[in-house]
Amino acid sequence: MTRPRRLLLCLDGVPFDMVRESRERGLFEGWNAPSHLLSPFPTMTNIALSTMLRATAPLGYESLYFDRTSREIRGGIGKYIGRRTPDKLPSSYMDELDYQEPLPFEFLVYVAPEAVWRADMRRFDEQFRAAPQRRDYFAFLKGTDGLLHIRGAEPLRRALESLDKLLNEIRAWCGAETEIMLFSDHGMTIGEIRRVHLQTHLRRCGYEITDRLNGAKGRRAVAIPAFGLIGYAALFCDEENTVKLAEDLTELEGVDFSIYRDRASAIIVKGAKGSARVHRREEDGRISYRYEQMTNDPLQLAEIVRGLSDEGLLDNEGYASAENWFARTATHIYPDALANLYNALYTERVHHRADLLISLKDGYYYGSSFFAHIVSLKATHGNALRASSTAFMMSTHRTLPEFVRADEAQPLLKG
């Protein structure tokens, strides 16, 4: 190996801003500046990590998912607890992990996050020190996600302090031949979170909420898996229903916008703030996007489009290169929105892709009433807004690009 050995440590759900803040408080001294790592929509662990590590796509957005072949909802809590058998591995990135918390913790982390975090950190430390010290080591600590969801920012600050201390010890023990790389899978929106009354609203609009779409032709039937308390929703329905469905959703409090496929080469973005069509074009391997405002400006990109136009970066059909869009929207309220939202519906981020995806406003969630009864939320993620979409990546040895898309992270993490 021509590079130093690497300890790769993923912290579930730690937003870029909290890492920048912890550095301002003197933590992670001597590390290089953190990159903004843009998490794909919906901003969820398995989607993010399989993209960042170029691993196989998970079956669905969460462990409760809609199977497009049998046209019914499958999986759920049984997949979530119990033994970690191969059929429960959501993506091949899990095969690359040298350390992850014992499976019962996956659930406990949302009940007793402090205890799980401490036990997890200690166990990781022991196992890392017992591992061969020449090979790379990859660990995933999920306790940070639970701490933020259930307790909020302050306990996470303390957790980052204890982690900084542990990593200083590990650095002293390993020496400079080991590069430590810390990163997260997605960010988090911190603050009070309210439930979106999605099913009630759709029933009122005349839809039938179902677990099975088989034989539903002619009915206005919709399947909406409800699992974690999260800022997006995935809807499955017959194709002819998507347009009306997106329209009916604009009236529901908490919905920012919906997206759905349009004529096999574009997507529609529709929300209370208006509607737009996003076009993608590929010529000689060069990708470009066009933002077509239909009514108003749902993604708040009009000013960016004007800027691109003033600089002569739009062609006569209104397309600009993916790189130019990325450079101008990486810190936008919807980071890299055109590529991110288009790819959410046309690439294999999950195997069973939704017909319509909702991005909720910050401060709202959709999910299972079972979880809603046992936990109260201080933060969540899942939508396409900046706080949830901006994860981080930081190295003790290398200066990384200021902005990195999830699908470009793999060479930096593993190369």
Ligand SMILES: [Zn+2]
């Ligand atoms: Zn996560």
